[in-house]
Amino acid sequence: MFLLCKVASLTLVAVLTLCGEVPAERIIGGHEVLKHSRPYMVLLERKLANGGTAHCGGFLVSADFVLTAAHCQAESYKVFLGLHSYHHLKRVQQLFVEKQFPHENYDDCLHINDIMLLKLNSSANITENVKPIALADNNNCSVCSVSGWGRTKINGSLSVILMEVNVTLIDYQKCVEMGMYCSSGEAGPAKGDSGGPLVCEDEKVHGVVSQNYKPNKNALRISMYTKIVDNRDWIDAIMKK
Template structure:
């Protein structure tokens, strides 16, 4: 997760991509989703999902405010710092590829179960205070390449951000725990008030 004011993003509100084992999102059911493309210092084009938490904020600085309407809305952050519990069902929405590497033209979503932290201890950099472990290893449903930056939504609140996992797309996978960064997010958002 990061807010990187130095990068300039092009924000486009349209659907493209696929999640492993998920299904197409109902049109306009995820009005907080944004598809971000940017060119890195190396000149290479990158793409990822993002979610709108304020009309001018995607957890990164935007070039312009979004026009909020029936099709574009913000997603709440966990301001109450509620703790995630193993067994909770959350939804990931994004434009990532499936196992074939293809990117269909519709927004995808998948329901995942929050796991116990010990199930992600095989990841060298897993840190339970700042990360969430999610996705049942017995299921072929997961976030994948290109879904990074998208939200892990639990009860209409963004609790996590798609981060990383096994290169083959198997579960569990790791999500940044938003509640651990709330003071930093609030400070950064306030610094970018118009």
């Protein structure tokens, strides 16, 4: 699935980076999503400062706003709504971003406060295939799912279809210290999946896919998610303005 961060893509690594984490890179060990069963999903095609193109995930939270990860910042964006297969881009809604709102306290080294709102240049046409998703207002979640178009294998290519994987949240000291949700195991989000939603039992978004982390080369991969509930006031304030 297509998820790249501001400095480096969310990759699965066996050693720590200088800052300790890397953005999430792909959904591994998942399955194809039932077509258009996740109408809130967004694919972001990002134009970078160096002229290159990269991708991130995101999700529609209103007709005018998309929520994603702050490390997905770019010079400009093309937003695809109602997409299932990347081969059918002409059949979906394509919009652009009027303004980006990365969290003012985002730390691009540790990826703390890794969350960003994108104001669309025009309102999305709400249909059966394009609908916003509700945001969580509590921390009551344990079994969740993550969707995206990122890689499905470590050295594979990005997925052309929307994929999904189930994850179980864990108590992990580093995540507690950073104020993030975490899941562990090789099955989970990866490159191209950054900015995608962590959707739990109540069918609300509880987190934003942020980064992957390995304590050591033999340890299981830890996937980290920015908490929605801790950022509700910030989200609501920007959208109301």
